[in-house]
Amino acid sequence: MPILFLIIVGAAAGFIATRLMKQDASLVATIGIGIAGALIGGLILRFLLVITGIGAGLVGAILGAMLLIWFYQRFKG
Known part of the structure; x- marks a missing residue:
């Protein structure tokens, strides 16, 4: 998956x-969380892309971002 696509997704x-997890974050942090989540989700759920197409990439990116937010909320401070 091209890096540009991961950034956009x-x-x-x-x-x-951030809206699903009710996390208040700045625009830059929100984009950063999403990009990191897309990378994590893209790596973890890459095989779903082959099976179900691009829609799985968005699902994987959202799940990856939610996982990252969960870790952040759990271990901050």
Whole structure:
């Protein structure tokens, strides 16, 4: 998956994930969370892309971002 696609999907996924997890974050942090989540989700759920197509990439990115937010909330401070 091209890096540019991960960045675009990651930005959208970060926005969705921060809203689902009720996490207040700045725009830059939201995009960063989404990009990191897209990378994590892209690596973990890469095989789903082959089976179900691009839709799985968005699902993986959202799940990865949510996992990252969960770790952040659990271990901050």
